[in-house]
Amino acid sequence: xxxxxxxxxxxxxxxxxxxxxxxxxxxxxxxxxxxxxxxxxxxxxxxxxxxxxxxxxxxxxxxxxxxxxx
Amino acid sequence: xxxxxxxxxxxxxxxxxxxxxxxxxxxxxxxxxxxxxxxxxxxxxxxxxxxxxxxxxxxxxxxxxxxxxxxxxxxxxxxxxxxxxxxxxxxxxxxxxxxxxxxxxxxxxxxxxxxxxxxxxxxxxxxxxxxxxxxxxxxxxxxxxxxxxxxxxxxxxxxxxxxxxxxxxxxxxxxxxxxxxx
Numbered sequence: 001x002x003x004x005x006x007x008x009x010x011x012x013x014x015x016x017x018x019x020x021x022x023x024x025x026x027x028x029x030x031x032x033x034x035x036x037x038x039x040x041x042x043x044x045x046x047x048x049x050x051x052x053x054x055x056x057x058x059x060x061x062x063x064x065x066x067x068x069x070x
Numbered sequence: 071x072x073x074x075x076x077x078x079x080x081x082x083x084x085x086x087x088x089x090x091x092x093x094x095x096x097x098x099x100x101x102x103x104x105x106x107x108x109x110x111x112x113x114x115x116x117x118x119x120x121x122x123x124x125x126x127x128x129x130x131x132x133x134x135x136x137x138x139x140x141x142x143x144x145x146x147x148x149x150x151x152x153x154x155x156x157x158x159x160x161x162x163x164x165x166x167x168x169x170x171x172x173x174x175x176x177x178x179x180x181x182x183x184x185x186x187x188x189x190x191x192x193x194x195x196x197x198x199x200x201x202x203x204x205x206x207x208x209x210x211x212x213x214x215x216x217x218x219x220x221x222x223x224x225x226x227x228x229x230x231x232x233x234x235x236x237x238x239x240x241x242x243x244x245x246x247x248x249x250x251x252x
Contacts, residue, residue, distance in 0.1 A: 005082040006231070007075065009123055010092030014192030015142060018220030019089050019227045026228070028087075031078045 004028040075126040087231040088127040088139045090120050095194050098154045109156055116160035117167070124171050124182070131180045138231045139175075141168050141184040142223075145246050148186060154198075161186075165242055172240030181239040183230045188246025190218040213248030 006023045010016035011032035024030045078085055096112030120141055131137030146154060147161030165184055172182040189195055189208055195217065199205040209217045226245045229235055244250050 004086045005078065005084055006087040006089065007078055007085055007127065008089040008091060009119070010090075010142075014091075014194060015187065015190060015220045015223045015227075016089065016091030018224035019091060022221065022224040022228055023087070023089075029082055031074070031082075 005031070007031045071122045071126050075130055079130055084134055085127060085130045086137055088123065088137070089227055089231070090123045090139065090141045092119050093142060095154070095157050095198055098157065098198065100153060101155045104156055112156045112160050113163070116157075117163045120164050120167055124167065128171065128175055128180065132175060132178045135178050135180070137180045138235070139171070139180070139182045140227045140230045141182070143168070143184045143186045143242065145186050145188045145244060145250055147184075147242070148244070148250065168242065169240045176239055181235070183235070183238060183240065184242045185223060185226050185230065186242050186244050186246070187218060187223045188212065188244070188249040190220060190223055192220060211249065212246070213251065216247065218245065218247060
């Protein structure tokens with residue numbers, strides 16, 4: 001089966017963050033969006049290490065949004 | 071949101087699962103103190119945010135004729151909440167959006183469900199309860215005698231997103247340690 005492509009909003013904290021980590025541990029490509037670029041830089045290294053396939057560390061694509069692609 | 075979805079598809083070729091988790095508790099307080107501004111601050115994130123997210127996610131999923139969307143509501147999407155009327159109303163709206171989107175998407179084999187968590191140990195709950203004592207007394211009202219962990223909710227989200235839930239759409243899953251059973 002192909003690797004799942006998963007998009008998660010609100011993934012910086014709380015439930016969204018737990019979901020992002022769970023899907024990443026499951027081997028999925030996880031795309032997360034968070035409001036506010038400063039917060040986006042606070043992803044701890046442990047989360048990034050979960051990334052099976054780091055593609056782009058961070059991509060700012062709109063004024064108030066950022067996406068992190070694993 | 072359009073950019074995010076388009077970039078995801080441009081990079082990976084498809085979108086299998088979308089989890090719409092971004093939400094806010096707004097500014098809790100009695101109905102008599104609410105304003106157009108406090109309404110908009112909560113509804114823009116919880117309702118409009120979920121709507122526009124689904125709009126673009128479904129655009130891709132309906133075309134590829136596969137996919138699973140999981141929204142996040144609250145037990146307050148099923149009941150009223152004294153002091154949190156706008157939050158409760160916004161989560162009721164997420165439940166309605168979910169069921170309606172599920173009906174629109176079903177013929178294309180796309181599933182849309184919602185998870186309704188009870189109290190979960192997050193920053194939002196800390197802001198909601200304010201003190202450690204209030205949080206503990208809230209936990210005592212949960213039959214399983216604790217607040218949820220974010221991972222508890224994540225597991226339900228993963229289940230609904232997966233093929234194990236292939237016959238589930240338009241459903242709202244209460245994940246609340248039994249709180250709603252009372």
